[in-house]
Amino acid sequence: MRTINIGLVGAGMFGGDVHLRTYADLERSGIAPWLGRIGMDDFASEFADVEFNLVGIATRTKESAERATSEFSKLTGNLPLSYWGDTPWIDLLEDSGNNIDILAVATPDNLHLPPIMEALERDVHVITEKPMVLHTREADSIIQLAKSKRRLAGLDMHKRYDPDHLKIFYEIIEKLGKMLYGQAVLEEPLEVSSKTFKWARESDPFTYVAPHWLDLFIYYLGIKPVSLFAVGQKGKLVSMGIDTWDAVQVSVIFDNGMHIHFVNNWITPPDFEGPVLQRSEILGTEGKVVSHTQDRGLRYWYTGGGTRTSNTHFTRDVPRPDGSKAYVGYGKDSLIACILAIMRREFHNASDEDLEGTYPTAEEGRLHVVIVEAAAIVRDLNYAYLTTGQGTPVTARFNETGITILDPIGKNQVIYDQPI
Numbered sequence: 001m002r003t004i005n006i007g008l009v010g011a012g013m014f015g016g017d018v019h020l021r022t023y024a025d026l027e028r029s030g031i032a033p034w035l036g037r038i039g040m041d042d043f044a045s046e047f048a049d050v051e052f053n054l055v056g057i058a059t060r061t062k063e064s065a066e067r068a069t070s071e072f073s074k075l076t077g078n079l080p081l082s083y084w085g086d087t088p089w090i091d092l093l094e095d096s097g098n099n100i101d102i103l104a105v106a107t108p109d110n111l112h113l114p115p116i117m118e119a120l121e122r123d124v125h126v127i128t129e130k131p132m133v134l135h136t137r138e139a140d141s142i143i144q145l146a147k148s149k150r151r152l153a154g155l156d157m158h159k160r161y162d163p164d165h166l167k168i169f170y171e172i173i174e175k176l177g178k179m180l181y182g183q184a185v186l187e188e189p190l191e192v193s194s195k196t197f198k199w200a201r202e203s204d205p206f207t208y209v210a211p212h213w214l215d216l217f218i219y220y221l222g223i224k225p226v227s228l229f230a231v232g233q234k235g236k237l238v239s240m241g242i243d244t245w246d247a248v249q250v251s252v253i254f255d256n257g258m259h260i261h262f263v264n265n266w267i268t269p270p271d272f273e274g275p276v277l278q279r280s281e282i283l284g285t286e287g288k289v290v291s292h293t294q295d296r297g298l299r300y301w302y303t304g305g306g307t308r309t310s311n312t313h314f315t316r317d318v319p320r321p322d323g324s325k326a327y328v329g330y331g332k333d334s335l336i337a338c339i340l341a342i343m344r345r346e347f348h349n350a351s352d353e354d355l356e357g358t359y360p361t362a363e364e365g366r367l368h369v370v371i372v373e374a375a376a377i378v379r380d381l382n383y384a385y386l387t388t389g390q391g392t393p394v395t396a397r398f399n400e401t402g403i404t405i406l407d408p409i410g411k412n413q414v415i416y417d418q419p420i
Contacts (some may be wrong), residue, residue, distance in 0.1 A: 015106030154338030174283030
């Protein structure tokens with residue numbers, strides 16, 4: 001009998017929902033039912049016999065760990081072990097006798113590195129939420145350790161599996177001619193930054209959500225950044241006692257000459273009709289494509305509820321005859337792609353070349369980290385100069401010598417000295 005044992009670190013908005021529901025469906029029915037959605041159904045019969053087991057869930061507090069394990073038990077009838085504390089992933093890995101195949105990391109953005117490195121050191125594959133880490137050298141350390149251990153480090157980059165994006169990048173993009181510019185907008189509700197995330201001070205809306213858009217353009221267009229400009233605004237959250245950014249805008253020029261403007265905030269009021277607002281557009285010399293979640297068509301209203309929209313593409317419940325619900329959508333597809341790649345490594349000894357292009361990799365995620373790290377520095381410097389009446393003159397440059405912050409008021413600084 002072939003089995004994949006999984007450990008989950010973090011059970012918040014994504015860990016306690018998307019990850020938890022995905023592993024529950026895997027434990028119930030295996031991976032075969034989900035492979036057609038990612039174009040990998042040729043492996044359905046080969047891996048139909050593989051069983052899955054969520055060994056344990058590790059979180060910061062006892063309450064969140066026990067809540068998550070209880071929810072998983074309701075979905076599957078099986079109760080994973082609970083772990084909590086400052087480094088609960090260590091206890092989870094040690095108690096398993098190093099018998100965990102995959103550690104899924106869904107902790108806050110700034111806490112990804114320790115559990116990832118601990119797992120890889122113990123020869124455990126990793127799947128992590130975005131951004132992989134916050135600094136390029138940290139990304140390098142993950143990539144190097146994973147290669148030395150011959151383990152996979154996969155990322156949850158679910159936007160590349162959105163059916164609208166599949167249509168855009170597999171059918172439409174080639175008709176648009178030379179790429180000129182793009183825009184990507186993702187605006188999160190105020191509840192996320194003020195209530196859901198206790199760690200909003202340690203992050204910002206660009207760092208938190210923009211890696212999904214970065215992945216979309218970088219992966220499908222095969223482009224790399226050459227320069228960057230970033231600004232941000234503070235006000236509403238600071239007035240609420242949360243010292244972080246309300247909104248951040250980042251403009252990136254890529255090596256194909258394309259300019260992409262990224263717009264993010266996490267202060268959208270609850271009155272807005274949807275869970276988030278997300279929109280993208282791409283202009284080429286021969287045409288333009290626009291994708292907007294509010295245009296997908298499902299809009300409804302009723303007395304006392306206002307007008308609402310739903311993104312049923314992301315995740316949706318499909319009732320089973322027994323009353324339980326299957327969990328379907330592109331929010332889950334990225335995790336399935338990573339797990340399939342790990343299974344192919346474990347059971348077929350698949351090489352990196354065999355797996356190339358079949359799942360979001362740490363190497364691909366490194367470029368997201370490069371941009372996130374530079375954007376934070378440029379944004380902070382421009383904000384400081386703006387408040388003293390000196391404008392926003394700072395930019396970043398990416399090339400074979402690394403990352404250079406270009407500051408005409410202060411001084412230029414090389415923050416990373418390896419090829420990008």
